[in-house]
Amino acid sequence: MAKKKTSIKDIAEALGISITTVSFIINGKAREKRISEEMTQKVTDYIKKIGYKPSHLAQSLRLGKSRVIVFMVEDISNQFFASIARLIEEKAYKNGYKIIYCSTDNDVNKAKELISTFKMRNVDGFIITPTPDLETTIISLMEEEQALVLFDRWIPELDTSYVVVENQKSAKEATLHLIDQGSKNIGFVTVDSNQTQMLDRLAGFQEAITEKGSNQETLKISPFIIEKKQISLHIQDFLTMHPSLDALFFSTNYLAFEGLLALAALGKKIPEDIKILSFDDHYLFNLYQPKITSIEQPLEAIAEKLMESILGQLDAEAPSKPPQKVVLPNKLNIRESSLKGF
């Protein structure tokens, strides 16, 4: 038999006092509400003795706050999102918040459905990597004055808080590095989508190419390919069709992984035959032989800023600030795969 949870009412009855008094004491308002020292002590002792803990559900209902934050990402099993999840967890729990996660698979309908079910669960805040076409739903969240911060990508038309990284700048910088290392004909392998972060990376790449007058080819992989093997084959085709490519820039790490497989299959040597560089650092890149040059996003800073923003919005005390728009710098980790002399 699951023993019934003790409630504030039980305490009041046991001590022969009112619920109100108990509540005031629990919430540290004894002084303010002129509860005597003696009474406060008695109640405090009793609560400690029976190990009473207030029901969060009842509190949430009463206060209209659930102390739950939703972490809605494209795919929680993706190393990048999982790492952020880990980092924000810490800060959330420290502030008395819990985190519910969910994955959208970058599907608008799924995202809309999730947001709608969360709204009826009275969650306090949303941390979201928006899917395409999510504007209207985000707008409705804004209208309802929900605490909200976007990350990884954002929606240019909307005046929301967001935390992203310098995608364009870092992509340009990395491309310049490749050119600097003697690459004349660089292939850019990216996802065929209009997510801001991917567009910005492409823009940064092209900016560098134009500036230096280099040659380039672009391969856009459909985001709907489930079978990873297919991606690898596409990249092989791309390389075969453009035999003069002497460097590849992958817009994200999972493409790079498939690219490495493709290169191995074709027997191309890195960096002698072709130089390699990828956005989104990964443990693997430091392990692979040769080690792969990559652009590392500042995970801790991202998590920090995300929680800072969302907690700031949730802090009832603070005056409501205008949306915070944070753009963080990345770090180019130059390793063996992009060096000419190696």
Added chain:
Amino acid sequence: MAKKKTSIKDIAEALGISITTVSFIINGKAREKRISEEMTQKVTDYIKKIGYKPSHLAQSLRLGKSRVIVFMVEDISNQFFASIARLIEEKAYKNGYKIIYCSTDNDVNKAKELISTFKMRNVDGFIITPTPDLETTIISLMEEEQALVLFDRWIPELDTSYVVVENQKSAKEATLHLIDQGSKNIGFVTVDSNQTQMLDRLAGFQEAITEKGSNQETLKISPFIIEKKQISLHIQDFLTMHPSLDALFFSTNYLAFEGLLALAALGKKIPEDIKILSFDDHYLFNLYQPKITSIEQPLEAIAEKLMESILGQLDAEAPSKPPQKVVLPNKLNIRESSLKGF
């Protein structure tokens, strides 16, 4: 202005009927409670029109169920746990449950604290990878008849539901494979802890060694080493101290990663100089040159069984069953790193 949420009361007032009627209709009890077809239609239409959704908080308070499941693991950013997280998410949402995650860092105190805060949040179920010394807390959960299932490791003394894999059998099988490929002197690199899964893997390894009369060395890495580089150095030392080792069996993938770094640093060739094999498959293992042989846990099956168990316990209809103890088979992916002829 955040517009006030409409409640069941508002609907009742707007239609000039009672709250009870609305509630019955919402909960599909119209027929059972003899609400007229006409009335049901009217209410249903109105609800659809204004887009009303009941407050989950209020429902939870009333029903004592929150439809939230806690997923408590060692570290959510670990690929293994993140993958499971992704898989159980799907099944949970499909059944109207949400998932709150948290990471224990394998620290009892943190785990205890987390469990205690979750209890006061009325979560419905717990999926847990237990830390050492968590017995008493788990026992109290069992006494309170909380829905509970352990995974990855379990607590032999306790009669709980759990989902684990055939650690010992697979480790033995893998070791036999190494011996079969000509290894005479195998090193086992593991974590220095008494988590059941690690002990079982060691036991399986030793069983094979004993059976075949091979030689072995064991290296136990302290789980408290934060700096990954240190692990790699430990493994280097181990290899230097035991130069006759011709194979290494890593009890989990992150040790293998460091082992690969160590071998690269020492200039050892895989598999010519030394054969390699690791527990816990990883994307990387298929990518590394040479590809690394590994034991793959059945992620989908684990997730499936976890949710089956927890939902089974949460299903009020079903008679309370005895704890389900599930032990799933792994798959040995034989790749280049363990083959003699390669």
Added chain:
DNA sequence: TACATTAGATAAATCCTTTTAGCAGAGGTC
């Protein structure tokens, strides 16, 4: 006609808190 049954709806209790408004008594002031 008198009584039992049923259809259709509802009042009110309950879940557990928080918080506003107010009450009773003691002491102070003129």
Added chain:
DNA sequence: GACCTCTGCTAAAAGGATTTATCTAATGTA
């Protein structure tokens, strides 16, 4: 003595649902 202020505590409403017990009017039965 009349009025005010302050201290210490509490009754009751509110938050949004579910569910039991009950009520009324209509129909069925004899």
